[in-house]
Amino acid sequence: MKSPRRRSRNPTMHARLQAFGVHHARALLFSLGKLTQAPFSTLLTLMVIAVAITLPALLYLMLANLQQAAPAWERETxxxxxxxxxxxxxxxxxxxxxxxxxxxxxxxxxxxxxxxxxxxxxxxxxxxxxxxxxxxxxxxxxxxxxxxxxxxxxxxxxxxxxxxxxxxxxxxxxDMEWVQRLGALLQTLDRLVDLLALLLGLGVVLVVGNTVRLDIHNRRREIEVAKLVGATDAFIRRPFLYGGIWMGLGGGLLALLTLAVLHGSLSGPVQTLARAYGGGFVLRGLQPAEALALLGTAAALGLAGAWVSVFFHIREIEPR
Missing domain, CATH: 3.30.70.3040 (Alpha-Beta Plaits)
Incomplete structure (x- = not known):
């Protein structure tokens, strides 16, 4: 008598998992479609996010290149x-x-x-x-x-x-003075990278949160109807959360593109300058793992901004 029950439950669990995946896929595509419906405002938001991500990434690369060049300078000691x-x-x-x-x-x-x-x-x-x-x-x-x-x-x-x-x-x-100055400079830049990344990361969260808040306000009637027919808050907030992830990823991709253009335009002159001083310094760009970490961080910041917004605003909307 037990085996028929197990056979009857398995299809139900499988169907639930399948429906769960379908709902997430629809929310993912729906949120992307919503962003493409307003390309100008979406592009402005992505550009603001990209600037906020590019600035600390540029400072990080400056620090990485100084640390890369430091051993060659220290060999002169x-x-x-x-x-x-x-x-x-x-x-x-x-x-x-x-x-x-x-x-x-x-x-x-x-x-x-x-x-x-x-x-x-x-x-x-x-x-x-x-x-x-x-x-x-x-x-x-x-x-x-x-x-x-x-x-x-x-x-x-x-x-x-x-x-x-x-x-x-x-x-x-x-002569310890220049060695101490170099160490102090690298330490200061390292601390500055952390502080700037923290502040501008908070800025990304606020930008995405405000964008999602406006979207929730514009779709208030739609949310009220959805709650009237029994939609849960989790179901309603899902597209907004995916929208935050899309905005974070888009801003991260624009930041990577900006960093690649800057690296390509500066690497030639820097190598020429290094050869003029008898060195073989090569300007360092983001490594693949660092680029993936940047995209992951951007997506996480977008998700955080969207989550803060939907947490405070969707639960306040009730059907009349």
């Missing part, structure tokens, strides 16, 4: 270790080799006192004055290139202290 006078020119290469074996050192270059004097003479323009000196006043120098994982300000400071503690090193010179 070198410490100048001034060797004590007791170290001779023959001992200098051995000292440089010992320092190069440190884990936080990538490479070293030794400059003997005579070479240091010649370089100073060539760049200072004080050759005549130097000829008057009886002795070479300049010490030998070992240029130390930090290891890739020892180029942040804290690691560089620790390396400088360790080198200065060496008995054969009299002084270590490290």
């Amino acid at each position: 070198r410490l100048s270790a001034f060797v004590a006078d007791a170290v001779t020119d023959t001992e200098l290469p051995d000292l440089a080799a010992r320092l190069a074996r440190r884990e936080d050192v990538a490479a070293t270059e030794s400059i003997p006192r005579a070479q240091a004097l010649e370089e100073f003479r060539a760049h200072s323009g004080l050759g005549d004055a130097l000829d008057l000196l009886e002795e070479n006043p300049l010490p030998a120098v070992i240029l130390v290139e930090p290891a890739p994982d020892a180029r942040d300000p804290e690691a560089l400071r620790a390396l400088a202290n360790a080198l200065e503690a060496h008995p054969s090193i009299s002084q270590v010179q490290l």
Whole structure:
């Protein structure tokens, strides 16, 4: 007696699921059709959403490109270790080799006192004055290139202290100011991206919510009739929610198109500028995963704006 009951329930459950899917598909297509019926106002809404999404995305790409270029700039960071006078020119290469074996050192270059004097003479323009000196006043120098994982300000400071503690090193010179400025700039931009994305994301929610609110107001009679014949609030709000998703997706696609146009117009000049300075920097655009995340975020913001609007307005409409 049990098996016939199971057979009689399964078609009912299947029919319910099928009807549920059909209703959602109809609401999805109906909401898209509603947007296309007013193309000008829809386009204006999508453009506002696209601008709100493009601005934080542009700042994010600026930060990503700076972070991409930062390692190349950090490779230019070198410490100048001034060797004590007791170290001779023959001992200098051995000292440089010992320092190069440190884990936080990538490479070293030794400059003997005579070479240091010649370089100073060539760049200072004080050759005549130097000829008057009886002795070479300049010490030998070992240029130390930090290891890739020892180029942040804290690691560089620790390396400088360790080198200065060496008995054969009299002084270590490290220009930390630009490294600290770069770190502060990247940190500030990272915080600015988060704040701007939050504020403009709220703006997208408000824009979509207001658009849906006006649509609900214009279709008030239609909603009253639907409730009169027994339609639930969930059934009525479904097209509006899908409309919010469509607006979010449309604005996200326009933002991606804008970012692609900007990337295409700037990548050539940036590469030319990089080659002029002897670099091989390539302007970075959005990766596929980042583009999908942008579209997903835009759709979620559109859904959130539509949900807020229908939650407060549809339940207030009752048939007369």
